[in-house]
Amino acid sequence: MTAEYSAHHLQVLEGLEAVRKRPGMYIGSNGSPGLMHCLWEIIDNSVDEAVAGNGTRIDVVLFEDGSVQVADRGRGVPVDVEPRTGLTGVEVVYTKLHAGGKFGGGSYAASGGLHGVGASVVNALSERLDVEVDRGGKTYAMSFHRGEPGIFDDNGGEPRPDAPFTPFEERSELRVIGKAPKGATGTRVRYWADRQIFTKDAAFQLGELENRARQTAFLVPGLEIVVRDERPAAHSGTPTDADQGSDAETGPIETSYLYEGGISEFVEYLASDAPVTDTWRIQGSGSFTETVPVLQPDGHMKATEVQRECEVDVALRWGTGYETTIRSFVNIIATPKGGTHQQGFEQELLKTLRGQVEQNARRLKVGNDKLEKDDVLAGLTAVLTVTVPEPQFEGQTKEVLGTPAVRAIVAKVVRTELAQRFTSTRRDDKNQASMLLDKIVSEMKARVSARAHKETQRRKTALESSSLPAKLVDCRSSDVAQTELFVVEGDSALGTARHARNSEFQALLPIRGKILNVQKASVSDMLGNAECAAIITTIGAGSGRSFELSGARYGKIILMSDADVDGAHIRTLLLTLFFRYMRPLVEAGRVFSAVPPLHRVIVMNPGSKPNEMIYTYSEAELHALLAKLQKAGKRWQDPIQRYKGLGEMDADQLANTTMEKSGRLLRRVTIEDAEAADAAVRTFELLMGSEVAPRREFIMTSSDRLSREAIDA
Structure with missing residues (x-):
C-alpha cells in the first residue's frame, strides 16, 4: 500500500x-x-x-x-x-x-x-x-x-x-x-x-x-x-449383494x-393438496411504451420511444392446504425473487377477492374484518409467465423483473379474467367461486382468532405444565438453545431412553405406532389426532400459519426411531408433519434424525485386557470392519448382535451411541429432506392406499426395473 x-x-x-x-x-x-x-x-x-x-x-x-x-x-x-x-x-x-x-x-x-x-x-x-x-x-x-x-x-x-x-x-x-x-x-x-x-x-x-x-x-x-x-x-455408493447382478445402476x-399441457400441467404437478378449484387459466396481453436507445444507421445510439407488447399467461388453483406456491417467469427465465409481474398479480388477486367478499359479506358473515394477502394466498398454487421484449432485470442473474409497466398489465389481465369467473352463470364456475370464498374467509377468521387468542409461550415447570401431554418426560433447563426434545418410537424405547438421557436438558416424548398421514388429512383431523396434537402442544409454537419459531420450547427436535422399515416409515410420517405444519423448524435446521447403530461387534482381546465394543451403522461399514479385524488377526464374538430396535439396547449403550453429545451421530434434516419425505408419503399412498387403479398401473409400468436378485425369498 x-x-x-x-x-x-x-x-x-x-x-x-x-x-x-x-x-x-x-x-x-x-x-x-x-x-x-x-x-x-x-x-x-x-x-x-x-x-x-x-x-x-x-x-x-x-x-x-x-x-x-x-x-x-x-x-x-x-x-x-x-x-x-x-x-x-x-x-x-x-x-x-x-x-x-x-x-x-x-x-x-x-x-x-x-x-x-x-x-x-x-x-x-x-x-x-x-x-x-x-x-x-x-x-x-x-x-x-x-x-x-x-x-x-x-x-x-x-x-x-x-x-x-x-x-x-x-x-x-x-x-x-x-x-x-x-x-x-x-x-x-x-x-x-x-x-x-x-x-x-x-x-x-x-x-x-x-x-x-x-x-x-x-x-x-x-x-x-x-x-x-x-x-x-x-x-456412487456401496451396492448391496443384491445389486451386484443388476445393470440398472x-x-x-x-x-x-416432454409435456404438452403447458403451465396448467405444471400447476397440477406442483400442487400436493386436494383441490378447492379446478386449474384456472388466465391469459391476456397489453401494450406500453418505453424510451430505449436504438442503434441508428450511422452507428450512433438515439433515445427512441418504442411500443412494446406484453403477453400474460397464468395458471392457478386453490387447494385445501395453506401453503403457497407461486412460480414466476419472464421469457421462460425463472424469477425466484419475483418482480413487477408478481407484484401486479398478487395485488390484483387481493383486490379482486376483497371486492367479492364484500359483495357476499352477509352470506359469508365476515363482519368488519378485511382480507389480507396471506388469507388469499393460502393454499394457492400458481404459475405466472410473461413475455416481454427486452425486459429489465436486476443484474445478470435475472432473479427480479424490473420493468415497471408490466405490473399494471398483469393486474389488468387478472382483474378482467377473474371478474368473468366470478360473474359466470355456469353452475361449475359458481360452485367453485363459492367454495373459494368460503375457504379464504375461513383463513381470515382463523388468522383473526389466532391473533386474538394467542398467548405468549413460556417454559413452565413440571407443576405448571398441566396443559402439556401427560406422557412427556420434560427436562429441567429453561435455556431453549441447549434443550433437546427426543421424539421416541414406543414405550419400550422410552424406558431405556429415560435412564440414558441427561435430565438437565433432554426431554422425551413417546409416540405410539405410526402417526396420522397428514398428507391427505384435513387440519381438523390432524389436530384431533392424539399423537400429532401431543407433538404440537409439546413444542409449543403453534402450527400452520400461526406457527412462530420464537415460541418453540426446545432448541433441537430429534426423531429417534428404530433402524428398520417401520422406523423409517414413522420417521417419514413425522417429517411430513413438520414439513406441513411446522416448516420454520426445518428451515432453521432445528430438526434432526438420530442415527442409532445397527450392529455391536465385541472384539476379543488376549489375556486380561478387556474386550472392546465397536458399533457400526450400516452393512457396508460392518463388512469393512470385519475385513480390517481379520487382516489384523483379531477375533470377534459370534454371533454379532444386530439391533432391531432401540429397546434392545441397555441405557449405557443408548447413551453412548445415540444420546450423549460426545459420541452420538445426528443427521440434520434440510428442507430438501422434508420434500423427499413428502414425496415418500405419496409413494406410500400409492402402494398402500385404497385406490387400486394407480397401484396396478405403477406395478405394470415399473416391473422392468425390478432386480430379481434383490427379492429376499
Whole structure:
C-alpha cells in the first residue's frame, strides 16, 4: 500500500479479462451455483431458439471427464462474417461481451438472454470450449481456451482441456469439419469449466439440472429436453449383494422431459393438496411504451420511444392446504425473487377477492374484518409467465423483473379474467367461486382468532405444565438453545431412553405406532389426532400459519426411531408433519434424525485386557470392519448382535451411541429432506392406499426395473 494514488494505478480490463477477474458479477459465485448458472446460460440460448419456433429437442450430457454438452436443433449460430468486427458470427457470440441477436434486431420476438454476455461469459470461465454448428449442409467448428480462439491438438483422441493449444495469431479460422444432413441445423456446445476460477468442490448438480429441465419442458409445450449423466459419481455408493447382478445402476442415467399441457400441467404437478378449484387459466396481453436507445444507421445510439407488447399467461388453483406456491417467469427465465409481474398479480388477486367478499359479506358473515394477502394466498398454487421484449432485470442473474409497466398489465389481465369467473352463470364456475370464498374467509377468521387468542409461550415447570401431554418426560433447563426434545418410537424405547438421557436438558416424548398421514388429512383431523396434537402442544409454537419459531420450547427436535422399515416409515410420517405444519423448524435446521447403530461387534482381546465394543451403522461399514479385524488377526464374538430396535439396547449403550453429545451421530434434516419425505408419503399412498387403479398401473409400468436378485425369498 502506498499513499500515492495517480492515473498509472488505474487498470482497464479489456474484453473477457473483466469476467475472469470478477466472475461473481456475472454468475453470482464461483461455487456450484455459479457453475450451474453457466450451464443455464447455454441451455437458455437453446430454449430461446425453441421458443422462437426453431427445434423441438435439446440434449444435455454430463460427461465422465467433468465437461458438459448442450445440443439443440435450432437455426445454428451465424457462421458468416459480421461486418463491423470482421469476425464470424460464432467468434462474435463467444468472445465479445454485449454481442448477440437479442438486442431487438428482429431475430427473436422475446428471449431470456438480453445482455449478450451469457455465452461469452461461459467461454471466458472455461478451460476449453468447443462449438459445432450445422448450417447450409456443412458442420463448422471452433475451439477456445479461456476465451481465446485457436486449435487444440487432440492427436486423434478424445477432446481434453489439457491438450496442446495453438492460438490464432493473425486471423481466426472457422473450420469446416464435415457435412451436415440435408436441412439439418443446430448448435452443439461442449465446455470444461476452468478450475482456476471455480472451487474444487464445485460440481454440476443432477437434481437441480433435472428440475430445471422439467420446469422448462412445462413452460414450452412440445419441447423435449433429454438429460444424460455419464459421470461415475452419479452411481456412487456401496451396492448391496443384491445389486451386484443388476445393470440398472452401472450405465448412464438418462431422463427425458416432454409435456404438452403447458403451465396448467405444471400447476397440477406442483400442487400436493386436494383441490378447492379446478386449474384456472388466465391469459391476456397489453401494450406500453418505453424510451430505449436504438442503434441508428450511422452507428450512433438515439433515445427512441418504442411500443412494446406484453403477453400474460397464468395458471392457478386453490387447494385445501395453506401453503403457497407461486412460480414466476419472464421469457421462460425463472424469477425466484419475483418482480413487477408478481407484484401486479398478487395485488390484483387481493383486490379482486376483497371486492367479492364484500359483495357476499352477509352470506359469508365476515363482519368488519378485511382480507389480507396471506388469507388469499393460502393454499394457492400458481404459475405466472410473461413475455416481454427486452425486459429489465436486476443484474445478470435475472432473479427480479424490473420493468415497471408490466405490473399494471398483469393486474389488468387478472382483474378482467377473474371478474368473468366470478360473474359466470355456469353452475361449475359458481360452485367453485363459492367454495373459494368460503375457504379464504375461513383463513381470515382463523388468522383473526389466532391473533386474538394467542398467548405468549413460556417454559413452565413440571407443576405448571398441566396443559402439556401427560406422557412427556420434560427436562429441567429453561435455556431453549441447549434443550433437546427426543421424539421416541414406543414405550419400550422410552424406558431405556429415560435412564440414558441427561435430565438437565433432554426431554422425551413417546409416540405410539405410526402417526396420522397428514398428507391427505384435513387440519381438523390432524389436530384431533392424539399423537400429532401431543407433538404440537409439546413444542409449543403453534402450527400452520400461526406457527412462530420464537415460541418453540426446545432448541433441537430429534426423531429417534428404530433402524428398520417401520422406523423409517414413522420417521417419514413425522417429517411430513413438520414439513406441513411446522416448516420454520426445518428451515432453521432445528430438526434432526438420530442415527442409532445397527450392529455391536465385541472384539476379543488376549489375556486380561478387556474386550472392546465397536458399533457400526450400516452393512457396508460392518463388512469393512470385519475385513480390517481379520487382516489384523483379531477375533470377534459370534454371533454379532444386530439391533432391531432401540429397546434392545441397555441405557449405557443408548447413551453412548445415540444420546450423549460426545459420541452420538445426528443427521440434520434440510428442507430438501422434508420434500423427499413428502414425496415418500405419496409413494406410500400409492402402494398402500385404497385406490387400486394407480397401484396396478405403477406395478405394470415399473416391473422392468425390478432386480430379481434383490427379492429376499
